[in-house]
Structure formats: structure tokens, C-alpha cells
Amino acid sequence: MSWQQLRVQVRSDQLELLEQMLLDHGGLSISYLDAEDQPVFQKEPGSTPLWDKVDLVCLFEQDSNLDGLLFLLQQHPAVEDKASLRLEVLAEQAWERSWMSDFKAIKFGKRLWVCPRWQEPPEPDAINIMLDPGLAFGSGSHATTRLCLQWLEQNISNESYVIDYGCGSGILAIAAALLGAHRVIAIDNDPQAITATIDNAQRNRIPSGLIETYLPEHLPGDIASRQADILLANILAEPLMQLAENFSLLVRPQGQLVLSGILAEQVDPLLEHYKQWFTMDKAVLSGDWGRLTGNRKQI
Ligand SMILES: C[S@@+](CC[C@H](N)C(=O)[O-])C[C@H]1O[C@@H](n2cnc3c(N)ncnc32)[C@H](O)[C@@H]1O
Numbered sequence: 001m002s003w004q005q006l007r008v009q010v011r012s013d014q015l016e017l018l019e020q021m022l023l024d025h026g027g028l029s030i031s032y033l034d035a036e037d038q039p040v041f042q043k044e045p046g047s048t049p050l051w052d053k054v055d056l057v058c059l060f061e062q063d064s065n066l067d068g069l070l071f072l073l074q075q076h077p078a079v080e081d082k083a084s085l086r087l088e089v090l091a092e093q094a095w096e097r098s099w100m101s102d103f104k105a106i107k108f109g110k111r112l113w114v115c116p117r118w119q120e121p122p123e124p125d126a127i128n129i130m131l132d133p134g135l136a137f138g139s140g141s142h143a144t145t146r147l148c149l150q151w152l153e154q155n156i157s158n159e160s161y162v163i164d165y166g167c168g169s170g171i172l173a174i175a176a177a178l179l180g181a182h183r184v185i186a187i188d189n190d191p192q193a194i195t196a197t198i199d200n201a202q203r204n205r206i207p208s209g210l211i212e213t214y215l216p217e218h219l220p221g222d223i224a225s226r227q228a229d230i231l232l233a234n235i236l237a238e239p240l241m242q243l244a245e246n247f248s249l250l251v252r253p254q255g256q257l258v259l260s261g262i263l264a265e266q267v268d269p270l271l272e273h274y275k276q277w278f279t280m281d282k283a284v285l286s287g288d289w290g291r292l293t294g295n296r297k298q299i
Pocket residue numbers: 039040043136137138139140144145148164165166167168169170171172187188189190193216234235239261
């Protein structure tokens with residue numbers, strides 16, 4: 001059996017309405033793709049609008065008549081790019097995971113790969129993270145994640161205790177564990193991200209208990225007294241600004257801090273703010289995005 005796949009770029013503030021419209025016309029499964037290679041902006045926990053603009057991909061039975069739906073979408077104000085509206089016929093084997101073709105294996109440094117779970121790793125003897133990011137952000141293809149993975153691959157030492165604050169799919173936590181960390185704490189304020197991190201850690205055969213996952217409000221009290229050697233946070237400038245003092249409590253003196261998710265123009269104010277607690281290095285830029293690193297000052 002074949003299926004019809006409809007793909008359209010929409011404004012995410014109208015996502016719920018459009019989803020309902022697709023379901024009312026017989027939509028069977030809806031997936032979301034980042035339409036503009038953006039990271040997640042201001043995502044509320046538990047909600048699914050991930051980006052400003054989203055490519056909605058919806059599957060329908062082969063014989064569904066979609067003329068009315070296509071007409072409605074053509075007129076809809078949330079469909080700003082009418083040319084993005086496409087309908088194609090899919091062979092059965094591809095339909096469930098059709099969005100996955102956009103996610104490719106990527107190499108970081110000399111020894112680390114992030115590979116889609118459904119592909120053979122290009123270098124089976126390398127350190128391979130097999131990933132299914134699902135709805136949680138973090139497949140390694142975005143510059144903000146890439147900057148963190150490159151840093152981890154070069155800087156992590158065996159036996160490090162690492163905190164991944166804003167873990168998303170768990171990609172950084174899993175990379176840290178596979179690169180030799182002896183304890184990893186993965187924190188996210190979105191329960192979906194916690195679930196994705198646990199699933200992805202199991203799929204990568206991370207020994208049970210090596211990665212602990214927490215919502216911020218459930219962090220056990222002893223975390224503050226066991227400060228980390230490395231804290232990574234790929235979030236966004238605004239929460240990073242708010243979390244600075246908290247991070248200063250979570251990193252041991254001389255311990256390392258890695259911040260990402262920062263637009264180039266946001267680098268300077270963040271550097272200034274973090275200098276209260278950390279000796280900060282010069283920012284590393286990749287396109288529009290910057291990575292900040294620093295060491296916790298002695299208290
Ligand atoms: C850009 S994603 C990063 C995911 C992954 N660490 C990576 O590098 O690809 C940011 C994550 O931070 C989480 N987040 C945002 N603000 C947060 C906060 N104040 N506390 C904890 N997690 C937060 C989001 O839910 C999201 O999963």
C-alpha cells in the first residue's frame with residue numbers, strides 16, 4: 001500500500017489549528033521538521049511548537065481526497081510560503097520515518113560520530129552515538145550542538161563528572177559518557193527531553209546509573225555539594241543569563257563551563273555577566289552562533 005505525504009511550511013503559532021485541520025481531513029500521522037535550521041526558541045515544557053516556522057509533514061491514506069484541504073491551506077495566513085505546499089506519493093516502507101532522511105551521520109573531531117539509529121555507522125570502531133532525537137532537540141546537525149560536541153571530543157578527560165544542563169535528546173550527556181565520564185547528570189525542564197535522554201542512553205548501552213536525569217526542581221540536594229568538573233549548557237542567551245549564578249554553584253573551583261545557543265551579538269553581555277564567577281575565554285564563533293568557555297574562579 002502507498003500513502004500520500006503532504007508537506008507544508010507553517011508559522012508555529014498556528015500549529016494546533018493546522019494540526020486539527022489535517023486530522024479532520026484524515027491525517028494519520030504528523031511530524032515536525034525545523035523549517036529554518038533554528039534551535040528551539042522559548043519552548044514551553046510539554047508543548048510541541050518547536051521553531052518559529054515548522055515544516056509539517058502529514059500522511060494520508062492513498063485514496064483520501066485532499067483537494068479541499070489543499071485549497072484551505074493555500075488560503076491560510078499561517079502558510080506564508082505557498083510554494084512550500086507539496087503532496088507526494090510514498091511507498092509503504094518509507095512512510096513512518098520519512099523525516100529521518102534529513103538526519104545524516106556526522107563526525108566530530110577524530111573519534112566521535114553521531115549517527116541516525118537506522119543507519120550503519122560509517123566507522124564502526126569509532127565512538128558512535130546512535131540517535132533518534134524524536135521531538136527533543138539535538139541531532140548534532142545544529143551549530144550550537146556541534147560546538148559543544150567538538151569541545152567535548154577534545155577536552156573531556158577520563159573520570160570527569162559532567163553536567164549537561166538542557167539535555168534535549170541527551171546527545172551531550174551520551175557523548176560525555178561514551179568519551180569516558182564516570183558520572184553524568186542530565187537536566188531539562190521539559191519532561192519530553194528527560195524521556196528522550198533515558199531512551200537514547202539505553203539504546204547506546206550506557207551502563208545503568210551512569211547518566212542520571214532530572215527536572216531542575218527535582219535535583220537532589222547533594223548535587224550542589226558534589227560540584228562538576230564540566231558543565232555544558234546549550235540553551236539560549238536569556239536562560240543562560242538567569243542560570244549563571246546557579247551554574248557557579250554546580251561547577252567545582254577550576255572546573256570547566258561550556259555555554260552554547262548564543263547568537264554572536266549576545267556573546268559580549270553574557271561574557272561580562274559570567275566573569276563574576278568564571279575566568280572566561282575568548283568566544284568561538286561558528287556562523288551566527290557562539291560558544292563560550294571558562295573556568296570557575298577559586299572562591
Ligand atoms: C537547544 S536544546 C539543547 C539540546 C542538547 N543539549 C543539544 O546540545 O543539542 C535546549 C534544551 O534546554 C532545555 N531548557 C531550556 N531552558 C531550560 C531551563 N531553564 N532549565 C532546564 N532546561 C532548559 C530545553 O527544554 C531544551 O531541551
